[in-house]
Amino acid sequence: RSTSLTNHTMTQEFSYFAPGPAKIPEEVLRRLQEELLCHKDTHISVLEATEKTVRELLNVPSNYRVVFMQGGGTGQFAAVPLNLMARTGKADYFVTGSWSAKAAKEAAKYGQVTEVVPRGERYTGVPPTSTWTLDPQASYVYYCANETVEGVEFQSVPEVPEGVPLVCDMSSNFFTRPVDVSKFGVIYGGAQKNIGCAGVTLVIIREDLLGNPLPICPVVFDYTIMDKNKSLYNTPPTFPIHVMGEVLGWVRKEGGVQEMERRCLEKSSMIYSIVDTSGGFYSTVVEPGSRSRVNVVFRGLLSLKGHRSVGGVRASLYNALTVKDARRLANFMVSFKEQHGA
Ligand code: PLP
Numbered sequence: 001r002s003t004s005l006t007n008h009t010m011t012q013e014f015s016y017f018a019p020g021p022a023k024i025p026e027e028v029l030r031r032l033q034e035e036l037l038c039h040k041d042t043h044i045s046v047l048e049a050t051e052k053t054v055r056e057l058l059n060v061p062s063n064y065r066v067v068f069m070q071g072g073g074t075g076q077f078a079a080v081p082l083n084l085m086a087r088t089g090k091a092d093y094f095v096t097g098s099w100s101a102k103a104a105k106e107a108a109k110y111g112q113v114t115e116v117v118p119r120g121e122r123y124t125g126v127p128p129t130s131t132w133t134l135d136p137q138a139s140y141v142y143y144c145a146n147e148t149v150e151g152v153e154f155q156s157v158p159e160v161p162e163g164v165p166l167v168c169d170m171s172s173n174f175f176t177r178p179v180d181v182s183k184f185g186v187i188y189g190g191a192q193k194n195i196g197c198a199g200v201t202l203v204i205i206r207e208d209l210l211g212n213p214l215p216i217c218p219v220v221f222d223y224t225i226m227d228k229n230k231s232l233y234n235t236p237p238t239f240p241i242h243v244m245g246e247v248l249g250w251v252r253k254e255g256g257v258q259e260m261e262r263r264c265l266e267k268s269s270m271i272y273s274i275v276d277t278s279g280g281f282y283s284t285v286v287e288p289g290s291r292s293r294v295n296v297v298f299r300g301l302l303s304l305k306g307h308r309s310v311g312g313v314r315a316s317l318y319n320a321l322t323v324k325d326a327r328r329l330a331n332f333m334v335s336f337k338e339q340h341g342a
Helices: 026-037 043-058 072-084 098-107 223-228 238-254 256-276 323-340
Strands: 064-069 090-093 112-115 141-144 166-169 186-190 201-206 295-300 313-316
Touching: 026 238, 043 064, 043 201, 043 238, 043 256, 064 072, 064 223, 072 098, 072 166, 072 186, 072 201, 072 223, 090 098, 098 112, 098 141, 098 166, 201 223, 238 256, 256 295, 256 323
Parallel strands: 090 112, 090 141, 141 166, 166 186
Antiparallel strands: 064 201, 186 201, 295 313
């Protein structure tokens, strides 16, 4: 638990390793405080400005639409099948952790869901390519790029049968590395981890996938209607969209998604290397090739007799967490081991 690391007031420097809602860059917070006092932007200019930055940072091709929706990642668990399942009535799901398991369960309400790989006892990594079975007739293939709970991350985009759209939940690693958007049919993510605060979900959709929702699709989840109305079919969550625009502006200023990727690697490898060199004091069950660069999940104290009920630890190192924050945790882990190690 990181209580002793987070138990500071906002005015002091603090390191906040929560899985989300997460910290917002302090520089952005200060600007928002000032802007809240004299907020003049209209809905339209806020949406346009944020979309522009999204397109710029991820190099979004012109045949993709950027839509701001509500309902969070969980809303998208339903929106994806409601908008894409009509083509063949079936879809393939990679189930690599708790979030993709929930998405698959939700999608099964709207069509036939097949799990690409049979489920193991626990989620410890992305199964090897040789074990995947992908249906060329699937309406789409779905995966979660970073499983926030288990700390399992895909390190590359899975290859799928030609013509089958690839759908990806990037809620916890959006804008933490470059992404080739052209490989995807749909990418989505809630804002509250790397790109802002809760209340808005960013959805990027290839335009040829519009226009074929299931008849029961609610209007607020309908990609086609939302896109046609430029995310203004109903009242948009303007403030969270504005915060997203500000946070992404900060990402751009700091060096873009390439720099966020470099920092994620620096922060996470700092923690993993302490785990790996701790002689078993700290441990992780996540396979080395699938270790998340944003949610480092590990266990500690296993070498201490008498502590049978120790739960795991998770350090979430989203974009707003600095290298200095990670170093603080690393130093804490080292001195904790010195004090309590056998
Ligand atoms: N997908 C992933 C990878 C998540 O980490 C989360 C939330 O933590 C969700 C989906 C659910 O998102 P929401 O809480 O916005 O519904």
